[in-house]
Amino acid sequence: MRLAVTGTGGQVVRALMERGAAFGVEVLPVGRPVLDLLRPESVRDALAAVRPDAIVSAAAYTAVDAAETDRRKAQAVNEHGAEAIALAARDLGVPLVHLSTDYVFAADAGGPHTEDAPTDPAGVYGATKLAGERAVLAAHGADSAVLRTAWVYSPFGGNFVKTMLRLAREREEVSVVADQFGNPTSALDIAEGVIAVARNLLADPDPCLRGVFHLTGQGDASWAQLAEAVFDLSHEMGGPWAQVRAIPTSAYPTVARRPADSRLDCARIAAVHGLTLPPWRTSLRPIVQRLVARHHSLNQFAGACS
Ligand SMILES: NC(=O)C1=CN([C@@H]2O[C@H](COP(=O)(O)OP(=O)(O)OC[C@H]3O[C@@H](n4cnc5c(N)ncnc54)[C@H](OP(=O)(O)O)[C@@H]3O)[C@@H](O)[C@H]2O)C=CC1
Ligand SMILES: Cc1cn([C@H]2C[C@H](O)[C@@H](COP(=O)(O)OP(=O)(O)O[C@H]3O[C@@H](C)C(=O)[C@@H](O)[C@H]3O)O2)c(=O)[nH]c1=O
Ligand SMILES: [Mg+2]
Numbered sequence: 401m402r403l404a405v406t407g408t409g410g411q412v413v414r415a416l417m418e419r420g421a422a423f424g425v426e427v428l429p430v431g432r433p434v435l436d437l438l439r440p441e442s443v444r445d446a447l448a449a450v451r452p453d454a455i456v457s458a459a460a461y462t463a464v465d466a467a468e469t470d471r472r473k474a475q476a477v478n479e480h481g482a483e484a485i486a487l488a489a490r491d492l493g494v495p496l497v498h499l500s501t502d503y504v505f506a507a508d509a510g511g512p513h514t515e516d517a518p519t520d521p522a523g524v525y526g527a528t529k530l531a532g533e534r535a536v537l538a539a540h541g542a543d544s545a546v547l548r549t550a551w552v553y554s555p556f557g558g559n560f561v562k563t564m565l566r567l568a569r570e571r572e573e574v575s576v577v578a579d580q581f582g583n584p585t586s587a588l589d590i591a592e593g594v595i596a597v598a599r600n601l602l603a604d605p606d607p608c609l610r611g612v613f614h615l616t617g618q619g620d621a622s623w624a625q626l627a628e629a630v631f632d633l634s635h636e637m638g639g640p641w642a643q644v645r646a647i648p649t650s651a652y653p654t655v656a657r658r659p660a661d662s663r664l665d666c667a668r669i670a671a672v673h674g675l676t677l678p679p680w681r682t683s684l685r686p687i688v689q690r691l692v693a694r695h696h697s698l699n700q701f702a703g704a705c706s
Pocket of ligand 3: 463464
């Protein structure tokens, strides 16, 4: 299977590049400057050029706080860019797997949320991602799966787990909000899920396989619990450790409001696509291991040169 993926440096695209080979999938990253979601007219030809059997839409404007003051760009990428990809997939006659987010749910709604639960994004990022889901389903709903995932971490790009390890090197104590709950999810697990869904779409025209699905790691956490798990694993592996100081959201002001409980119910994708991701703590371990090991080897290198 030739799988075109939008973006080149993002967490999910890099996870797909790493995992693709093991699954017999040729992963073809297509990103800037050739495919630029701010130039929707660039999208169709860029994707057509790699002759994909299926397309994964993994590029997005993901800076949650910056989106609040950059609405036009967030909307251009997350809504109009997503629509351009769906129109291209429709033109090329190939299935589309589009990624979306738990931040489509309201700041104060209780989870776990099913796919049919009401959405009401608290911020611009979530609002533009929700508009993107709708644009994708309107353009190519007959052959698209929208996968809402959450709290993505990986050895790649920028993410909360990497931020926590950096802070643990700098400080003895890190204050982290303990009243926002979600489902931490490994980008490497998402990559495997995306490949499985793309295969199912190619193999079977059943409409039940299309539409919106929730796909996260098993189990939930607060950001403070996730930070604690990162520090404990890191410590066990000889990496940095810090004390987590559990704080309320009110003590950590951010530009964007975030959901207090964006936990996702993943029963539908389990029933329909036969897909369940591992518990987040299981997948976190090898990723912290890689990040700690990478830091050690960088330090050794720096030592050898000084
Ligand atoms: N990160 C998270 O915690 C979560 C992410 N998601 C969703 O999952 C998907 C993948 O997220 P993730 O891998 O973490 O994303 P990252 O933030 O790691 O990477 C963003 C990707 O989008 C690309 N991109 C941004 N702007 C443009 C543009 N104008 N034209 C082309 N490409 C662009 C980047 O390009 P470049 O390669 O050039 O850097 C990069 O590849 C997204 O749809 C996101 O909304 C859902 C839930 C949680
Ligand atoms: C860095 C830091 C963050 N926090 C808080 C702020 C916020 O409420 C929470 C998470 O912070 P971050 O900004 O790292 O995470 P955030 O950018 O909100 O992560 C989100 O990204 C988008 C793309 C998604 O789709 C979501 O699923 C989710 O993963 O932790 C602390 O309490 N202490 C800290 O030191
Ligand atoms: Mg962030």
